[in-house]
Amino acid sequence: AQRVTQPEKLLSVFKGAPVELKCNYSYSGSPELFWYVQYSRQRLQLLLRHISRESIKGFTADLNKGETSFHLKKPFAQEEDSAMYYCALSGTSGGSYIPTFGRGTSLIVHP
């Protein structure tokens, strides 16, 4: 069975500090991993995915298959980064991909 674990429910930092939101996964095959973000009063939206290997809004995430992790990082947090962040995995089940989400981490960036 596939599983996504986000160990921190809440992460609180000051503006300009580095941020790392942790995500660990359990999946027997080759996963597709994503980070989604939900800003206050907005809908859930894709932030980035590992296959694109891109940096969005200063965030990056590297897939570490050895540690089965996909941590989200940003060197200097901004107040506008305050949001709920969800790590997600797409695997395979019966020939179709079943998306699995973590429970989310609330990031609060203080001025």
Place this chain on the structure above:
Amino acid sequence: GAGVSQSPRYKVAKRGQDVALRCDPISGHVSLFWYQQALGQGPEFLTYFQNEAQLDKSGLPSDRFFAERPEGSVSTLKIQRTQQEDSAVYLCASSLETGIGTDTQYFGPGTRLTVL
């Protein structure tokens, strides 16, 4: 352009009532997903459509839950004989292609269902 829309945005039902939740995906999007999000949790997969075909319904929690997308666009999630444990936000998402493992999903605002 218009994104994914859902209606109603809020629904209060008495235990035992039937409810119907509607999702209007982005025009032309082939894939449509329903998720259930309980308070303090991430979205949990319920079911997936490719056009009008329901390809996976393994996440539906019981036979009280039923989803359809008869013409391959608008979808309805129906919950019969609602129970208090059905209280959650129901999210709909659509994506352009069929390779759902890698395709970007666009989410609606959700319907918050409260069962009294």
